[in-house]
Amino acid sequence: MPMKGRFPVRRTLQYLSQGDVVFKSSVKVMTVNYNTAGELSEGARKFVFFSIPQIQYKNPWVQIMLFRNMTPSPFLRFYLDNGEQVLVDVEDKTNKEITEHIKKILGKSK
Numbered sequence: 001m002p003m004k005g006r007f008p009v010r011r012t013l014q015y016l017s018q019g020d021v022v023f024k025s026s027v028k029v030m031t032v033n034y035n036t037a038g039e040l041s042e043g044a045r046k047f048v049f050f051s052i053p054q055i056q057y058k059n060p061w062v063q064i065m066l067f068r069n070m071t072p073s074p075f076l077r078f079y080l081d082n083g084e085q086v087l088v089d090v091e092d093k094t095n096k097e098i099t100e101h102i103k104k105i106l107g108k109s110k
Contacts, residue, residue, distance in 0.1 A: 019054025022108045029063045029079040033071040044074035046095035
C-alpha cells in the first residue's frame with residue numbers, strides 16, 4: 001500500500017489495531033470539544049490527532065463528533081443508550097491521561 005497523503009501512518013491497520021480503548025456497548029455518541037490554539041487544549045488536540053482514529057476503528061458503533069473553537073475549555077461528552085450523559089473535563093490533561101481516564105470510566109472490562 002503506498003503511503004500517500006498527510007500522516008499516512010495513522011491509516012495503517014497496524015496503527016489502528018494498536019488502540020486499546022473499547023467502549024461498553026451502552027456508549028452511543030462521543031463528542032470532543034476543543035480549541036485549535038492555546039495551551040489548555042494541547043492534550044485534547046493530540047488526543048484527536050492520535051487516539052480518535054484508533055477509537056473509531058475499535059468502536060464502529062460509536063458516532064464521534066468533533067467541535068472546534070466553540071468552547072473556552074476542552075471537554076468530552078458521552079451519550080449513553082439510556083439517555084444519560086457523561087461529561088469529562090480534559091483541560092490541561094495529556095493525550096495519555098485522557099485515554100486512560102476514558103478507558104477507566106467507560107471502557108469494557110477485560
